[in-house]
Amino acid sequence: MRIHNLTVCDNIRVEDNGKFILIGVYTNAILFPQLPAQFNFNIWVLLEAEQLGKSNFAFRGRMPDFDVDLFEITGEINAVDLNQWTPMAFGAPVLIGQPGKVAIEVKFDGGEWELLRTMNIARGPVPSLPRPPL
Template identity: 50%
Template sequence: MKVHNLTICDQVRQEINGKFFLIGVYLNGLIVPQLPATFPLTVWLLLESEIYGDTVFKFRAYMPETRTELFRIEGDINVVDLENWTPIGFGGNVSIGKPGTIAIEAMFGDESEWTTLRTLFVRDEPFVGVGEQK
């Protein structure tokens, strides 16, 4: 399996015409005004398969510094078309106690080791409005 277009955001919605609407997309980090904090964290991606049939997958959001698993999803997909990639969105509210790194990790098939797909730093600092100084 290959992962494409992995995006971390607040929320994902699917429109009636099938298009996906990603809300609150994060770039390299997540900044909150103070920690601890609870907030929505959603991952959206496309899975490309090179073979037909069932494939098992696992995804998780993990903070390696504290060895904390924020959430996990497990399932399988039955690939019947190699040209159309499978969209997957998952996540939920997460609670973060202190600054660190969130790693989005995956395992496919009978793999036994997590592979890091993307990381996102988390830190707390006051929000600065337009025209304001830090």
């Protein structure tokens, strides 16, 4: 199983036609006006299966500098077509206690944890950007 995309955002919706809508997409940092803060850690990934059949997965978010686990999501995926990548969306409410780095990791079929992405957590004003012209 390969991950082709991992996006962290505020909310994920699915249209009637099966397309995903990602709302409030984060780049490399999540800013909070104050900490500790409650946060809905929503993740959208695009998976490519390398073989047909069922695979177990686990995603987790942790702050390794403080040895703090934020969330772990487990489940099973059944690959029925190697030509179609599988979109997956999930989320978990977490309590962010302090600034630092969040490591997002995955493992498949009981293997080793693999780092997918690191994000910065910081306290500060949330910037408002000008809207682009339409």
